[in-house]
Amino acid sequence: MTKLLLYTPEINPRIKYIFNFVFGDLLELNFKVTDEKDAFLRFEGPVINYSPFPLSKGVWIQQRSFLTESGVRPVELLPGKWKDFPVLFYTGSAPDLPFDLFSASFYLISRFEEYLHFEPDIMGRFPAKESVAYKQGFLEIPVVDIWVSKLGQILKIRYPDLVIGKPEFTFMSSLDVDQAWAYLNKGMLRNLGGGLKFMLRTDLKDLQKRLGTLLKTRKDPFDTFTYLKEIHSEYDFRPVLFFQVGKYGRFDKNLPGKHPAMRKLINKVDAFAEIGIHPSFRSDQFNELEWELDVYKSIKGGLPEKSRQHYIRMRFPKTYRNLLKLGVREDYSMGYPEMPGFRAGTATPHNFYDLGEEIETKLKIFPFILMDTCLNEKMQLQPDQALSLIKEFINKVKKVGGTFIPLWHNSSLGEEGEWKGWRYVFEGMLAECTEIV
Numbered sequence: 001m002t003k004l005l006l007y008t009p010e011i012n013p014r015i016k017y018i019f020n021f022v023f024g025d026l027l028e029l030n031f032k033v034t035d036e037k038d039a040f041l042r043f044e045g046p047v048i049n050y051s052p053f054p055l056s057k058g059v060w061i062q063q064r065s066f067l068t069e070s071g072v073r074p075v076e077l078l079p080g081k082w083k084d085f086p087v088l089f090y091t092g093s094a095p096d097l098p099f100d101l102f103s104a105s106f107y108l109i110s111r112f113e114e115y116l117h118f119e120p121d122i123m124g125r126f127p128a129k130e131s132v133a134y135k136q137g138f139l140e141i142p143v144v145d146i147w148v149s150k151l152g153q154i155l156k157i158r159y160p161d162l163v164i165g166k167p168e169f170t171f172m173s174s175l176d177v178d179q180a181w182a183y184l185n186k187g188m189l190r191n192l193g194g195g196l197k198f199m200l201r202t203d204l205k206d207l208q209k210r211l212g213t214l215l216k217t218r219k220d221p222f223d224t225f226t227y228l229k230e231i232h233s234e235y236d237f238r239p240v241l242f243f244q245v246g247k248y249g250r251f252d253k254n255l256p257g258k259h260p261a262m263r264k265l266i267n268k269v270d271a272f273a274e275i276g277i278h279p280s281f282r283s284d285q286f287n288e289l290e291w292e293l294d295v296y297k298s299i300k301g302g303l304p305e306k307s308r309q310h311y312i313r314m315r316f317p318k319t320y321r322n323l324l325k326l327g328v329r330e331d332y333s334m335g336y337p338e339m340p341g342f343r344a345g346t347a348t349p350h351n352f353y354d355l356g357e358e359i360e361t362k363l364k365i366f367p368f369i370l371m372d373t374c375l376n377e378k379m380q381l382q383p384d385q386a387l388s389l390i391k392e393f394i395n396k397v398k399k400v401g402g403t404f405i406p407l408w409h410n411s412s413l414g415e416e417g418e419w420k421g422w423r424y425v426f427e428g429m430l431a432e433c434t435e436i437v
Contacts, residue, residue: 007040028165046159066103108345128336139341145400167401171433173239185261221414246280257295276306308332340370347402
C-alpha cells in the first residue's frame, strides 16, 4: 500500500493527535511523520509539507504557530473562506490550502475555547452563542470532516495511486432517563406533595393522571420502556439508555439508584439496550460522582463504559478528568442543549485531548448533534418541522461518513401533553437512519 509521508519541523503531542485523527481516523491512510527535511526531500512518494515555508515538492499546508505552542491562552483565529466553506487560521492564497487545517481542526476538537474565560449560562455551562462556530455561522456544519474530505480530494488528484478511505455512516440511538416514572414508585409523601401542588394550580388534569396512574387504571406516561424495546427491535437497533442513579435533589428528580424498582428496571432494560450512567447535577463534585458510580456498580456488577452528564453540565478539563480517574472510557455529553449542531466541529468520535496536561487520553468522546427538548421546547417546532430538521442533519452526517447521535428522553415518548405526536418524529428518525447512504 502506498504510504504518505508528512513533514513538519517539530513533532509534539498536539501534532501527533491531530495527524492521527485526520489521516488515521478520517482518511484511513497509511502514513508516517518525519521532522527530517532531507528524508522528506528524498522520499519518492506522496508527501505533505506542514511547515511555515514551501519546499520543492508535496502538498503544502502552511503552518501557523498554534500547534507548536503549549498551554492555553487567547488565540487569533483568523477566520476566512475556502471553496465557500468557513475556515479558521487563514493563511492567504497558498497554492494548495489557504488555511492551517490542522490548527483549525485541533482548536475545535480539543474545545480550546472552553478553557478560556467565558460567560456561563445559569447552569454554569459553556453557551453555544459563545462559540466561534456560532459566531462564524458554521455550528450546523461538520466543518472538520468537510475540510478533511476536501484535503483527501486534493491528495487523490495529486497522487492517484494513494488509497484514501472514508468512514461509514453510523447511527446510535441514545436516551437519557432523567425520571423513569412520572408518578409510580415515588412514595406517598412525594405524590401527596405533587398532588397538592397541582390542586393549588387548579391543574385537575394532572391530578387525574396522577390518581389514575397510582390506581393502575392508566399507564405512567414516562414508562415508555416496552415501547423502546419494541421499536428498536423493529428497526434492529440496540439503543443506549443513560440512567440517573444519584440522590434526589432540586435538579435530580429520578428515584435513587438504590431503590428496588430502579434496580429492577435497569436490569430489565439491559436485555435490549446498553446501559450508561447519567451523572447528576451535583456530580461536578468528585465524591458525588464516585458515589454514583459505586451505586451503578452495585446494580450492574462493574463500571459503566458510557456516561452522559445530566443537563449536559460539564467543564473542561474537570469533568473529563474525573471520569477518567474513575475508570469511565466513553462520554456522550459533547453537544449543546439549547441548539442543534456540531459542538466540536465534527460528527466523528475522537479521544479527549487534555490541554492542561498536553496529552491524548483514553476517554473517547461521542458527539451528540441534537436534543428532543431543544427541538420542542426551545425551538418550539411542530413534529413535522422537527423531523424535517432531523433529516437535514442526518444527511449532513451521511455525506461525511460520521456518527449521527441524537439525544432523546424516555419521558418525551409518552404521547401526552406537549409531547403528543413526537413518537412520529422518533420513528421517522429511526427509519431515515436505516436508509442506504
